[in-house]
Amino acid sequence: MPLGNVSERRRSAPDLGVSVVILALDKHGGASAGTCDSMDSQGSSKPEVGRLWLPLVRRVKQPFRDCWALPGAGLRSDISLEDAAFAALESTTKLHPHYLEQLYTFGGPHRSQGGLPMVSIVYWALVGQAEAEALHEAHNVQWFATDALPTLAFDHASIVDYALWRLRNKIEYSSIASRLVGDEFTLAQLRHVYEAVLGKALDPANFRRRLLSSGTLQATGKSQVRGRHRPAAIYRYAAGTPADEAYEGVLSAVTANRLLADRISVGDSQ
Secondary structure (H helix, E strand, C coil), X not given: CCCCCHHHHHHCCCEEEEEEEEEEECCCCHHHHCCCCCECCCCCECCCCCCEEEEEEECCCCCCCCCEXXXXXXXXXXXXXXXXXXXXXXXXXXXXXXXXXEEEEEECCCCCCCCCCEEEEXXXXXXXXXXXXXXXXXXXXXXXXXXXXXXXXXXXXXXHHHHHHHHHHHCCCCCCCHHHHCCCEEHHHHHHHHHHHHCCCCCHHHHHHHHHHHCCEEEEEEEECCCCCCCEEEEEECCCCCCCCCCCHHHHHHHHHHHHHHHHHCCCCC
């Protein structure tokens, strides 16, 4: 039976669903795709910096018909929350990431723009290039760079902001970068991940000095040869490096609410 007026809808029990933020490194080829190593307005060369990408799904029904949104679906009583998140990905993007973590729960009266109140349990996933290639773009599913997103439905822009904030903080104290670059990597490859996540170029010498003195990396004894350059040592994260621990819940809640409030204040939250 349809719900009544706006006031009645706001007082009713919320609709529950899951959404997923999937982040990949340089899905469209980084510098080779023309997104890096460009010239600024004065003609000087900019440092090559990677980008993070995520898949979005075009909505086919109201509210926000034809707008882009995060992959998502309703909850089911016969499967777990995590399986519901995987099911949402399977039905929209065909992706099944190896790494999936619960990010945060978003709710509130401003999310549905007068429709049925909604609560979204949001997961996030980090995928390497091989996993990302499993997604085949279609009319209603496409990859977008996180620094060039279209207008998103609901408060999904705030959700993406929060996921990026979490990633930028976690990369500084954990081995989460390996989810994007792989278990073994050169320092140049790892720096490329850091630059994409932080959104800025890093000095190679300073980056090497800081990472090697941190005690978080371990040399594998192997090396990689590319072109005429001397072999580059291959590293992995040392045993005992924190992996996927979440930030304290209170801190996460404060940050998520601040990001959402910022969106509301400029009229961007839905």
